[in-house]
Amino acid sequence: MTEIRVLDESQYRDHHTLFRGTLHHAAAPDEVWEHARNSYEPGRSHAAFDGAEIVGTVQSFGSSLVLPGGAVVPHAAVSRVGVRADHTRRGVLSSMMRAQFDALDEPAATLRASEGVIYGRFGYGVATRGxxxxxxxxxxxxxxxxxxxxxxxxxxxxxxxxxxxxxxxxxxxxxxxxxxxxxxxxxxxxxxxxxxxxxxxxxxxxxxxxxxxxxxxxxxxxxxxxxxxxxxxxxxxxxxxxxxxxxxxxxxxxxxxxxxxxxxxxxxxxxxxxxxxxxxxxxETWLRLIDVPFMLAQRTYADGDPVVVGVTDRLIPVNTGSYLITPDGASRTDQAPDVELSVDLLGALYLGDTTFRQLVTANRATGSNPAAADRLFAVSEVPWCGTYF
Ligand SMILES: CC(C)(COP(=O)(O)OP(=O)(O)OC[C@H]1O[C@@H](n2cnc3c(N)ncnc32)[C@H](O)[C@@H]1OP(=O)(O)O)[C@@H](O)C(=O)NCCC(=O)NCCS
The missing domain is CATH 3.40.630.30 (Gcn5-related N-acetyltransferase (GNAT))
Structure with a gap:
């Protein structure tokens, strides 16, 4: 039985060593650790413990994110995700992800993925590419x-x-x-x-x-x-x-x-x-919308007829519901959705990298008129991050 805890400063090096091990790297030598230690921010490092031993890690850095239209919102950059090889596929990462979502104050998180099959289930979608x-x-x-x-x-x-x-x-x-x-x-x-x-x-x-x-x-x-x-x-x-x-x-x-x-x-x-x-x-960027109503209201929309987007979110159920999108903004609604998709795919669409039409074509979203939603979500510049972490 593993237990997820927030670490204090005295445990950061063990966290770092465990994570490096999951990527098949040796522990950082002192001269590298001298720099790496400063990337640990209080309250942002979780670990899974099996007894006294750390067997899994996640971490985040306090950051900000530029949205379509130019608004800048607080954002958590999630990193150092790893589970020791003798503890994988037993739900350790799933427990750490849940604990991390509960702890984060930011309305959105992003990460870089080592493999394409890991993070969709946690609500992350590919939001920028390079x-x-x-x-x-x-x-x-x-x-x-x-x-x-x-x-x-x-x-x-x-x-x-x-x-x-x-x-x-x-x-x-x-x-x-x-x-x-x-x-x-x-x-x-x-x-x-x-x-x-x-x-x-x-x-x-x-x-x-x-x-x-x-x-x-x-x-x-x-x-x-x-x-x-x-x-x-x-x-x-x-x-x-x-x-x-x-x-x-x-x-x-x-x-x-x-x-x-x-x-x-x-x-x-x-x-x-x-x-x-x-x-x-x-x-490049995998984006997780943690507070969907807030994030939908923060970005801007292009001209077009109003569209109702239905979202399902298994891990953060409060996000599940219908959202009315118009050129003036976004708000919750009781109206029936025109297009429906899960929150990871909304993350993929959110910055403008992909379209409703592509997701409906690939049978990942449903809706009879995805082009109407695409008109509203259209952006003038391809999204891109440019910061690897
Ligand atoms: C990726 C990693 C963190 C997953 O940890 P884990 O504790 O095994 O994940 P969980 O047991 O919580 O898995 C949850 C689900 O995701 C699936 N899954 C997780 N990692 C997967 C992978 N690499 N490939 C395929 N499926 C994976 C599990 O099979 C499980 O599916 P289920 O819900 O249908 O049973 C771990 O394998 C690891 O440390 N890998 C090496 C380091 C790494 O790649 N870190 C990520 C850096 S971005």
Missing amino acids: RTVRVDRRRAAVPGEATGRVRLVDRDTAGKLLPELHDSVGMKRPGAIGRWTGWWELNLFGNIKPDDNLVSAVHSGPDGDDGFVVYKVDHGDKERVLKVYDLCAASPAAWADLWRYLIGIDLVDEVEAWLRPLDEPLEWLFTDPRAVKVTEFED
Whole structure:
């Protein structure tokens, strides 16, 4: 019989070690733990205990989420989900998920999934996706002249500048999330091996700093690949300059950017569209609407006839019901639903990545006129997060 408890500071390292073990990694060495410990926030780490032993972990970080229309709501970034191999498939994760939902104050949670079959049952749906691109540096050229300047900054300067820039530049697109202090510490300092040459560069335009990129060059046997981990820009001009800078770096064969927005117009940026190869499409954000009425009321809707959406939520039954959606907003209603679906699929639709029509076609939702709902839920920009955790 396992028991789920909230951990205190003295137990965080055991939590971290257990989780790493479930991903087949050894315990973090002291120098990594020094950074990882700061990502633990009070009251946000649960563990499953079998007697005195920890056999499962979940955690969350306090964050925020950008919605269609620009509202920013509090959001829990759920991570470090793991169950020890000798305790899996006995309901440990299910118990931890329930305990976590009960404890969270935020109206929504997101996570990154190790496997596609785990989280739908807990009400999470794929809400953003990304594509990995490889750019052949010798074929890529950006027409025109740079309008701003790119400068390299050292790690300490990056630690101060990049979080400010992400807050001002990176929190625009629906699906973007606020980065917590521990995220920066782990990603700029903690997860970096001593011989990793992680480089940060900042772009300044006419009004000052307005974008940044973080990358590293991998020396393969045959080719040198510059890997872009993070690229944020306030304007098309800053974005073009950052790419112009990347493809201008010497002793690099290809530039690879992982999990970029599906609508990033790189093929239109370079004179030769075939300089860009898409090597992978992946799900990025899994979104769980915890407070459905609140979340439906917070995003905006496009023009269209009113539609009633029927939602079922097995784990948080108070969300189950019908919601009237109009161009002016959303509210509970007693009217019969026009389209019906479960809460994980509402999560998948919520930011605009997928459509009612697709879900009805795939027999995941029901309704005779999904196009009417799609008109209301339509968004002008493909949602994307850009923050891996
Ligand atoms: C994924 C993981 C946390 C699941 O924990 P668990 O305690 O075995 O999950 P539960 O027993 O509560 O499973 C609940 C349901 O999900 C199913 N399920 C859970 N994980 C699954 C998986 N990886 N593949 C297929 N089905 C899975 C179970 O079969 C069960 O189905 P049922 O309700 O029909 O019986 C655990 O397998 C694990 O730690 N995996 C390695 C680390 C990892 O991938 N972590 C997730 C990081 S995002």
